[in-house]
Amino acid sequence: MVLPGFRITLGFTLTYTALIVLIPLSLLVWHASHLTAADFFKTVGNPQVVASYKLTFTASFLAALTNAVFGFIAAWALVRYRFPGRKILDSIIDIPFAIPTAVSGIALTTICADSGWVGGLAKAYGIKLVEFAERYRLDFFDVPLLDKVDGLRIAYTPLGVYTALVFIGLPFVVRTLQPAITDFDKEIEEAAHSLGANRFQTFWRIIFPSLVPALVTGFVLAFARALGEYGSVIFIAGNIPFETEITSQLIYTQLEELNYPKATAIALVMLVASFTCMFAINMIQWYSARYSK
Amino acid sequence: MRFRITEYFVPAILVTLTLVFLTFFLVLPLVTIFVEAFSKGYQAYLNAFNEEYAMSAIYLTIFTAAIAVPVNTIFGVAAAWCITKYRFWGRNVLITIIDLPFAISPVIAGLIFVLAFGKHSGFGGWFVDHNIEIIFAVPGIVLATVFVTFPFVARELIPLMQEQGSLEEEAAVSLGASGWQTFWRITLPNIKWGLIYGIILCNARAMGEFGAVSVVSGNIRGETNTLPLYIETLYASYATVPAFAMATLLAALGLITLVIKTAVEWKIKYDRSKG
Numbered sequence: 001m002v003l004p005g006f007r008i009t010l011g012f013t014l015t016y017t018a019l020i021v022l023i024p025l026s027l028l029v030w031h032a033s034h035l036t037a038a039d040f041f042k043t044v045g046n047p048q049v050v051a052s053y054k055l056t057f058t059a060s061f062l063a064a065l066t067n068a069v070f071g072f073i074a075a076w077a078l079v080r081y082r083f084p085g086r087k088i089l090d091s092i093i094d095i096p097f098a099i100p101t102a103v104s105g106i107a108l109t110t111i112c113a114d115s116g117w118v119g120g121l122a123k124a125y126g127i128k129l130v131e132f133a134e135r136y137r138l139d140f141f142d143v144p145l146l147d148k149v150d151g152l153r154i155a156y157t158p159l160g161v162y163t164a165l166v167f168i169g170l171p172f173v174v175r176t177l178q179p180a181i182t183d184f185d186k187e188i189e190e191a192a193h194s195l196g197a198n199r200f201q202t203f204w205r206i207i208f209p210s211l212v213p214a215l216v217t218g219f220v221l222a223f224a225r226a227l228g229e230y231g232s233v234i235f236i237a238g239n240i241p242f243e244t245e246i247t248s249q250l251i252y253t254q255l256e257e258l259n260y261p262k263a264t265a266i267a268l269v270m271l272v273a274s275f276t277c278m279f280a281i282n283m284i285q286w287y288s289a290r291y292s293k
Numbered sequence: 294m295r296f297r298i299t300e301y302f303v304p305a306i307l308v309t310l311t312l313v314f315l316t317f318f319l320v321l322p323l324v325t326i327f328v329e330a331f332s333k334g335y336q337a338y339l340n341a342f343n344e345e346y347a348m349s350a351i352y353l354t355i356f357t358a359a360i361a362v363p364v365n366t367i368f369g370v371a372a373a374w375c376i377t378k379y380r381f382w383g384r385n386v387l388i389t390i391i392d393l394p395f396a397i398s399p400v401i402a403g404l405i406f407v408l409a410f411g412k413h414s415g416f417g418g419w420f421v422d423h424n425i426e427i428i429f430a431v432p433g434i435v436l437a438t439v440f441v442t443f444p445f446v447a448r449e450l451i452p453l454m455q456e457q458g459s460l461e462e463e464a465a466v467s468l469g470a471s472g473w474q475t476f477w478r479i480t481l482p483n484i485k486w487g488l489i490y491g492i493i494l495c496n497a498r499a500m501g502e503f504g505a506v507s508v509v510s511g512n513i514r515g516e517t518n519t520l521p522l523y524i525e526t527l528y529a530s531y532a533t534v535p536a537f538a539m540a541t542l543l544a545a546l547g548l549i550t551l552v553i554k555t556a557v558e559w560k561i562k563y564d565r566s567k568g
Contacts, residue, residue: 002379003462004472009375013387016368020440021393024405027416031408070314077311081304089311091555095319097494098547100501101399102521103540106528107322110329117321167318199300228398230504231521235528248400248504255404255508264408267401274396282389 032268035261043265052247053269055158059246060226063165064173068219071173072211078174079181093174096167101231108164109235112154119154126151156238161246164232169222176218180211213288217281224277227270326544330537341538349515350523351542353431357506357519358499361438365495369446370488374476377454378462388451394443402440403508406433429511434519437505442495449491450484457483486564490557497550501543 032040043049077083078090096104112119130148132138145157154160184207192202230248237244247270254263331338341347372391376384394402410417410427420427427433461483465475481488503521510517518526520539527536 003459003466003475005476006375006379006381009371010379010381013368013372013375017372017387017390020436020443021390024409024440025393025397027409028401028405070310073307074311074315077304077307081308083308085312089315089319091551092319092323093315094551094554095323095547098497098550099323100503100521100543100547102503102524103326103501103543103547104322106524106536106540107325107329110533111321111325117325118317167322170318199303224396228396228401230398230400230507248398251398251400251404252504252508255400255407260408260411263404267398267404270398271401274398278389278392278396 028264028267028271031260031264035265039261040265043262044269048241048245049247049250049266051242052245052250055161055244056227056247057273059158059161059165060223063162063169063226064219064223066162066166067169067173067222068215071170071218071222072177072215075174075177075181079178094171096169096171096232101168101229102235104167105164105232105235108167108232109155109160112160112163112236114150114153114155116155122154123151126153155236156240156244158244160236160238161233161244164236165226165229168229168232169226172221172225173215173218176214176221177211180214184210213284217284220277220281220284224274224281227273227277323544326537326540329533330541332537333534337534338538338541341535344535346515346518346523347535347539350518350520350539353434353518354500354520356431357435357438358496360435361442361499362492362496364439365442366446366488366492368443369448369450369491369495372447373450373454373484374480376451378459391444391447394440399441399502399504400508402505403437406436406440406505406509410436428509430517433509434506434517437509438499438502441502441505442499445495445498446488446491449487449494453484453487454480486557486561490554493550493553497547500546 035043074089074093078086078093110116112122114120114123126146127148127150130146130151145153145159147153152159154163188206189202192206197205228248230246230252233246234249237246237249239245239249247266251263251266251270254260254266372387375381376388407428410420410433412418412421417427425432427436461479462475465479466472470478500519501521502519503525506519507522507525510519510522520543524536524539524543527533527539
């Protein structure tokens with residue numbers, strides 16, 4: 001039995017997808033192909049650009065890792081335990097999706113600046129930590145970000161970039177893990193129990209391995225989102241070249257200076273990184289679907 | 294009776310960690326928006342709206358969403374229909390392509406429209422020659438918004454319609470219903486909650502998009518400033534209270550979105566348990 005409407009819906013879908021997504025996107029590649037190889041590599045290998053990759057990739061990786069750890073704990077607690085405020089917390093997990101990036105950007109900057117709630121604490125305790133280190137001649141007060149006058153600085157440092165990226169990536173990990181934890185078959189857990197495994201063994205040997213595909217998917221999703229993130233980062237980063245300038249900001253600056261070929265070249269590098277992440281997620285899903293059968 | 298450390302201690306630690314982590318990263322930023330907006334009192338908050346630019350930014354934001362959301366909703370329904378009701382060559386590739394705008398950085402999304410319609414491309418040159426402004430004008434903002442909100446509705450509907458199958462539709466058609474009748478009377482009532490959910494997510498993103506819109510807008514006050522861009526302008530000029538006052542509008546929109554989302558999820562669960 002064939003339902004009517006195939007040709008019209010498919011025709012519309014393909015036309016619209018081509019107009020909005022495929023043609024504009026292929027124009028980017030077409031523009032990039034006008035660059036000579038030498039120009040391309042000179043642009044994408046420029047020290048300032050390389051510094052921005054380092055910051056973007058490192059901060060994104062660390063933020064995704066933080067989310068993998070704390071997101072796992074949060075997802076586990078939200079599914080398995082009953083505590084006051086659970087339902088509210090569960091429904092506000094999506095705040096980073098629901099609130100525009102510019103809004104969360106200025107909010108995070110305010111919190112983490114010297115005069116903010118968290119920034120103030122970081123300053124006071126950072127100074128105490130440096131004083132303590134000096135008094136006992138522990139040589140760690142040379143740590144970057146730790147400062148005798150400013151304490152631990154979050155806003156306008158790489159730590160600020162990291163903070164914004166943790167914020168933006170949090171829902172990806174929690175929302176990918178929650179259904180996996182809910183769907184985990186309790187009978188398998190009970191079987192492990194009755195065969196003499198303790199709770200820790202049951203978790204580590206039985207439950208955790210089955211959650212790994214969801215955890216890795218959440219991690220890669222958070223990482224991919226962090227790579228391209230712009231709005232929530234630029235306010236708290238301060239965009240100091242070589243220090244706190246993310247790659248998206250660099251592309252933006254090139255565009256403002258009407259330097260289209262350079263912007264295109266750098267964008268192409270980031271695009272390849274994003275597509276690699278997307279491909280990785282598809283592979284994980286394909287692999288885990290095949291493996292679980 | 295022996296005290297089991299894992300039974301009481303571990304959950305307590307995990308719950309505490311969750312509370313601390315989520316409070317720091319979710320509750321604190323949200324509270325800050327409202328605290329800052331009202332930090333100089335109620336009157337200062339209201340004064341922020343008494344600006345010509347504020348009103349034009351709100352108007353442009355609503356205008357943009359009023360185009361992007363319906364267009365992407367129609368697309369989402371059509372795409373979900375052809376993808377879930379039929380098998381055809383390249384179907385999986387199409388699903389992946391629909392997801393593409395999610396994988397692309399907002400700045401790059403803006404860039405591709407600057408490249409497509411800027412005066413340097415042959416295509417964009419034609420528009421420039423005919424005095425039709427696209428980039429650094431409202432059409433560019435609408436296009437960039439349509440691009441970033443492109444997958445939302447389709448993405449919500451595809452898994453839902455996949456799960457529901459086509460048996461009911463097939464029964465309707467074999468009893469003589471037309472395609473339209475089948476869609477309006479059978480499919481739409483079945484997918485309405487998922488559809489609503491997709492639309493509100495699409496709307497929240499359309500009204501809140503910053504990066505892509507920022508690239509194509511040229512930031513002309515009163516003309517090409519959407520609400521998020523206006524917030525940035527205010528914040529950059531140290532007008533903190535007005536910036537956060539505008540931010541409360543978008544934060545409230547986000548919160549309403551979350552409430553509707555929770556209600557829809559509850560409703561879907563309820564319908565399912567009822568059978």
